[in-house]
Amino acid sequence: MRKALVIQEDIIILKIIERLVILNQYECRAIRSINDLDIEDQSANFDVIISDILFEGIAPLDFVFQIQEIILHKSLIIVTNMGQNKIEKEILASQNVRGFFPIPLDMDNIQKLIA
Amino acid sequence: MKAEILILLIKILLLVLVIVFGSIAYSMIYRRWRTKRLQLIESTFAKICSLYLYPAPNEESNLIEIQRELKAVGIVPSKPRNVQYLIDLMIRTQRSILGNNYTKLKKLFTQIPPYGASASKLTSSKWYIKARGIREIYEMDQSQYTRDLIKLRNDDNIYVRREAQIGIVIFLGWKSLRFLPYLKRQMTLWQQIKIVEKLNDLYPIPDLNHLRRAYNSDRPYANELIMRIIRKFHLTEDIAYIIQFIDNPKFEIREAAIYCISSFSLSAEQLREIKEKFYHISNTEQQLMLLKYIQRISMDIDLPFYKDLLYNGSDIIKLSTADILWNNGYKEEVQEYYYHQYTQKADSESISV
Secondary structure (H helix, E strand, C coil): CEEEEEECCCHHHHHHHHHHHHHCCEEEEEECCHHHCCHHHHCCCEEEEEECCCECCECHHHHHHHHHHHCCEEEEEEEECCCCHHHHHHHHHCCCEEEEEECCECHHHHHHHHC | CHHHHHHHHHHHHHHHHHHHHHHHHHHHHHHHHHHHHHHHHHHHHHHHHHHHHCCCCCCCCCHHHHHHHHHHCCCCCCCHHHHHHHHHHHHHHHHHECCHHHHHHHHHHHHCCCCCHHHHHCCCCCHHHHHHHHHHHHHCCCHHHHHHHHHHHHCCCHHHHHHHHHHHHHHHHHHHHHCHHHCCCCCCHHHHHHHHHHHHHHCCCCCHHHHHHHHHCCCHHHHHHHHHHHHHCCCHHHHHHHHCCCCCCCHHHHHHHHHHHCCCCCCHHHHHHHHHHHCCCCCHHHHHHHHHHHHHHCCCCCHHHHHHHHHHCCHHHHHHHHHHHHHCCCHHHHHHHHHHHHHHHHHHCCCCC
8 A cells, every 4th residue: 555644733734634644545644743653654655745844943944854854655745824926936946746726726736646 | 816817817718729729720720621522523514624525425415414423422402602613613614725625615504503693693782793793694605694684784883784795795795885985984994805805805896887877876885995906806997987086176086096006007098087087186105196097107208397397396296307318318498497597596596695
């Protein structure tokens, strides 16, 4: 079974994405902050990570670089409240980021990417 | 005797201390309990939304089960603060989801417990509760209450009527121009801008029938509002409406007209009309703004018009006109006027010795 990691602070968005991912035949680990990550996640080799970029103690761009280095994964999708064009451009410029979705978002777009 | 009073005092102070510490402890325990309760409501609501939007295959979501779950976490009419928290959650969720899911959520929200909670706020005697109710209604897109909002458009309280007017615009779009130009009270500039922006966001294709019917309104704010709409939607064929207010006796209306006209370019006929109206504007600042605009959109310099201003305008207008002529290659005309003033002064003024 494919594996997905969802990190979203807003529990409502988190639960909805978790449900969407599970229905697409993924094994899903859903957490609310990066503090909940543990050592096993590092080697879990996720097929997809769907994450926010706004977390305490780390700048959004730094977070994207860090997570790409630390956690093994195939693709990264960003879902965030911080949807300015400038941020989007900078993040999409880095490798392996498959999608950037500012909130409000249409979940169907995510479904297309993970199906 | 003194010792007894002291002991009594100490006892009273001890009692006060006990009460203070007791209340601190109570509030700490209560807050912790309350936060847990709110978190429980939030996670239950999140679970309900996710299961409703993405039910397991071949399974219908069960509304009665949903209502039962919400009741179990304390969403009952006797606990209005919990109900309010749920409404806030609904608004937050609806703001963050688009597409099919948005429509699904809208349907869900009409069917789960606090239905009617926002509408019942409209009858409250307190303005902030009323305004909040209106806001919740339009944020959650509950268009069945449009009639109630229309009734509140002339409310005594500015915040209530503002929210009601925005709600009317959201639900009725261009049809709201049946009401908005005929309100009993003034509308502030900020409110006009909000209405124009909402129209632009939600109903980007202008409905000229409804707009043109509103041209008959004689309320000053309505004239300004319509001019702003013409500007925002760039309705070139309706510029005549703005031009008629260029020399209006009211300062604010002139201000709005000059501001709105400046995003259009005009035909020769319209330009001539504006130049005629230029002389009837009583405020120099506004004349100056209009002069700059005329210069910006004109293909070539209208020498008789500028020369007339150069000789007959106020000092500030003269200065600007000279500036325009000088920079457009009519230096001789400016020099001519320059020497003309001296000959005039030499003739008319006596020199004190």
